Amino acid sequence: MNKRLLILKTVLWGLVGVLAVVTVARFVNGLGAVTNLSDGAPWGLWIGFDIMGGVALAAGGFVIAAAVYIFGLERYRPFVRPAILTAFLGYIAVAVGLLYDLGVPWHIWHPVRYWQYHSVLFEVAACVMLYLTVLALEFAPVVLEHPRFDKPLFGKVLSGLKRVTIPLVIGGIVLSTLHQSSLGSLFLITPYRLHPLWYSPIMYVLFFISAIALGLMMVTLESLLAAFFLNHKVHKKLLSGLGLAAAAVLGVYVTLRVGDLAIRGVLTTYLDGSWPSMLFVSELAISAIIPAALLLIKPVRSSIAGLALCAALTVSGMVMYRLDVAIVAFARPEELTYFPSWMEFAVSIGIVATFILIFIFFVENFRVYDDVEKAADGPKRSYDPATMHALLPRRLALPRRFSLAAIAAAAVAVVFLPQEAITGVVPASTPVAASRTVDGLPVNREGGGGGRKLQLIEARNGVPEGMPFLMIDGNRNGYPVLFDHKAHEARLENDRSCGVCHHISRPFDRNTACFECHRDMYEPMSTFNHASHVEQLEGNAGCIQCHENTAVEKSAETAVACGECHADLVSPLSFVEAPDDRWQAAVGYMEAMHGLCVSCHETKLAEDPENLPAALDRCDTCHDADRPIELQRMAPHVIASRERGGGG
């Protein structure tokens, strides 16, 4: 094995190790935990690259098969087997990528059961499944030729397969035509989301033609890579023929793409120097214009460097076309940006790495390339005196090196896993801040309903004397509720009634503020501080004071309730009931505010409807509509639960 291949394989195994780690996180904790996808960006890198790019990259299979078997261009036969193998492995990689991307991967077979002829995606799925079968049959002879399968039965299968080669090839071409183009049709239904420079009624034609060009250049690139890493012969003359063909196809593609946009008048409107137009121009230049122009120059397409450059440009450019359509030029809500997480990249790259390794396996063990030059470095392969390998049986040395690479990379990957990939998605937390005292002014409410509203005093110029209000804005979103604390005190008549609202007082505290227990805007949480109790009860010796029953496992459920010790914690005047006997849970801040304030307002209004303003139980009494106050959310579940309670 040459050094390049050894390095390549080591790197690939490392990537496979990273893939393994992310795979576990993906399938244990779900899509949300490892990707940056969201409702606004439902499709990301895995659809854009693994599926759309993957299918396009595997187009070489049907293009070369058509050239050799149908058009009788026998001289290109050396490319057939590598191209078919690439296509075969490429489509399996697409299917594997799809398993990562689907929310319910074990339903991947459902299209077979529930036919939906009106769905483009159904057509794609059906064609891909059938084509994968065709490719398996087309590639099977390569495997069956192996001496290990030298049995009469396999011989019969082999000759049978060879007899149906032509129908298989034709079937493959038809299926490829259909689904390569249909990947473009997928976006016909999203005219409002796909940028006009990419949206086109003939997208399916563009996708098909670009796939042919991409297929040709992919075969070229692969051939050059095989020469570099696997010491295979470069068919320079043939490659230059492919290059010329690709240039022609790219020309057709550019003409159609630009022509369609020009005829429909999109080009003049949208080619305005904005970022999508720059992206469009650069994509077109990289994928088609530059490589096509270069390939028309004979010295370029006859040189390996020139071919490699053009192939690399087209391949990356056409993948970019797919990515642009699926992700970049696909509209998202304005405030939302989507950039794949590193784990999304790790999966995309890892799958490619896996299948390159499988490709190399087939090349090393079966007759994929017709030339036999690689035999030249045969004897050297088994002995390397400079390393440990000399001391170990060769068969063990390589697996050791590769598994070491994979495990090391996996270990690094584990370190970089974000919290959510390990624990699953947790709702975002919105910590709550204390309410503040501000100067304000009560003014009478205009219009019906009566009552007063509160107004902040802008500047403290001394003219009218303001009075202190509480500004309740736990999440500091700029939409506070002004709370007239003094007026509420007065209404509740004396200091001892603090407990009506301040229903729980922490030890040594007379009137615990809301945010001290309701510490998240929306999420309920535990109010119990275990560490401080351990300290207060003098360490481990005190366990038994709460966890009285030593026969059961220690838990919050089996421990003594808070009230047993802190009988004075809850106010007897409390308007709200403690959530349960143990009082360990506090509802979210907003739910608490609504629960306490609105319930009380409603009760008071029901008690004395004549004297109290009718607006008392309306939202805008507190969320004053005269000021730029936006109700961020009104806890519909609170309303619902209250109504349920009131009705029953």
Added chain:
Amino acid sequence: MSDTIAILNDTTRCTGCEKCVAACKEEYELGRDRPWRAQGAVSDLSSTRYTTIVRRPDEHYVRQQCRHCLEPACVSACLVGAMQKTPEGPVVYDADRCMGCRYCLAACPYGIPRYEWDQRVPYVTKCTMCIERVRRGDIPACVDACPEEATMFGTRAELLAEAHRRIDENPGKYQPRVFGEHEIGGTSVLYISDIPLDFLAWKPDLGTQPLPERTWAALHKVPPLMLGMGGLMTGIYWVVGRRMKLASEAAIELETAASDIQAPAAEAESGEGST
């Protein structure tokens, strides 16, 4: 389509109290909203909020919910038939069929379907216009809960007539169109409003062509394309094969003829005879 059940939202009557949201949450036991990092605001539509109130400047409240298109893009996009158009009109979702490809999320022009991103096994969620309640003879929970009659339930024909009646009676008050009457082939959830409601869709001008038609324009070419491509390839194979065969036969004939002629001649000349 005239007896399709429908909802009419009159945004001039909505006070933004969100009782519809509360009723919906209770009906489907959606529980507390679970804000997470990729969500714009906690009051956005989400997997725990099938309907919500969109607040616009100057105290305008617009209820957002599935439009139940007459020709839904999501239904046409779904490759396993998990999105279904019921005979009554509402578009419903069958989680047992869903494979989670999220094409419906991408296809919907109103951005309605939501995904349970925070779940290990996520499914799509959306408003069903309370089809089960309607089949029981009830009305949708949100309509039932509305204290201001800002949202009404009925057949589409009835509600369209009512919408036009209101617009005609108050010409200055409303925008002079019923939102959802014609857009992309019409929707079952209709709006009349004093402000333009373009913000509910991805683009202001949706046009009247139903979205599935755009797909169908390409899809109906599949069978002819399949036969055509198959036929073309077979034809080319046959023609190329035959020409090669003829060419090789001709070459053999030429060779034999040449050798016949040149047989008596000197053998040294046979190399040049092939030209």
